[in-house]
Amino acid sequence: LARANDRLAEAETVAEQSDLIILCVGLDAGIEGEEGDAGNEFASGDKIDLRLPEPQRLLVSKVMEKGKPVIIVTAAGSAINTEADADAEIHAWYPGQSGGKALADILFGKVSPSGRLPVTFYEDASRLPSFEDYRMQDRTYRYTRANILYPFGFGLSYSKTVCSNLSLNGKTVSVDVQNTGAFDTDEVVQFYLKDDSQCAVPYPVLCGFERISLKAGEQKTVTYVIPDCAFESVDDAGVRAVRGTVYTLYAGTCQPDPLSQKLKETLCLSAEIRL
Structure with a gap:
């Protein structure tokens, strides 16, 4: 297990020497998944919020402080708020064994990204109704326009x-x-x-x-x-x-x-x- 802030200084040094930073963050099945499949039994397989894990939040903050152009690539199976004003963000989901090549093709302009969000990305989980509240109010694009980070159906490309x-x-x-x-x-x-x-x-x-x-x-x-x-x-x-x-x-x-x-x-x- 890594110690607190392990290799953070190394990441900062690399960022300082870079012209552009591609910062890869995200989750895995140890944090999100079905109950019994994920490793976080403390939350029954559910995420407790929409944020990145604390060490990654610190990494993003330190890298953003360098003032360099930053592209954040998030690998996760659900909505994430990176809480960063990056120059670009790519939500890669869990792309599989060919995901690296597909991502490289997008980053280097070989293909134009064209994905559209199949779910609403909320800004703050604390503003969502509780799990015990089964009403649709304040949930999904059909019932709310508040607390939205990125809307259902949204996505950008390199063209117009x-x-x-x-x-x-x-x-x-x-x-x-x-x-x-x-x-x-x-x-x-x-x-x-x-x-x-x-x-x-x-x-x-x-x-x-x-x-x-x-x-x-x-x-x-x-x-x-x-x-x-x-x-x-x-x-x-x-x-x-x-x-x-x-x-x-x-x-x-x-x-x-x-x-x-x-x-x-x-x-x-x-x-x-x-x-």
Whole structure:
């Protein structure tokens, strides 16, 4: 077992001599996992917060103090708040045996990153409801816009894509997507639906997505058929039914919320659907 601050001075010296720092941090099954599989029996396999372990927090702090460009790469199977204003952050999850090569391809510009978050990254676990509270309030992108570090569906690339010409034909939606940047990239076009019924959730809900590949300067038209179940809501008895008459459809490369559009530097398109 390492002693407190073991090799921290060595890391600081390397950082001082570096032009750019790629700082790799993260977790393993000893900290997060299913009860009985993880080594932290004190928390039944669950993390106790969204922070990095204390020695890694100290490492990040000391490296950031050097004033060099820093890219933080986090390997973890869940949301992490690195609590650092790095020049770039990559959440690598647990990428497997080819993860190192894939990461190198991204870092050195061979490919453009195109992952989108499948979960909400909260800012502070202490502001989340307790595990004993089973209500959805203040949980997930459908019920809260507070305490969000990185929103569901968010992710950046080395290029810039722009959506335009949103059109509807019944439940079939079409939108043009153009890569206006200098890099070839994949993009994930996301469709969200907001119901006007009393049983609807507070915020728009993902009803579909399409991943496309775009060369620099290329434009494609994405067509998607909204499934019938996307128009349903659930009442307090758990019954699913179509209750709304007016729906707002959003199409873009992120959620139609202020934080997502600010981070992505884009705006979602919208159209009205009447049943």
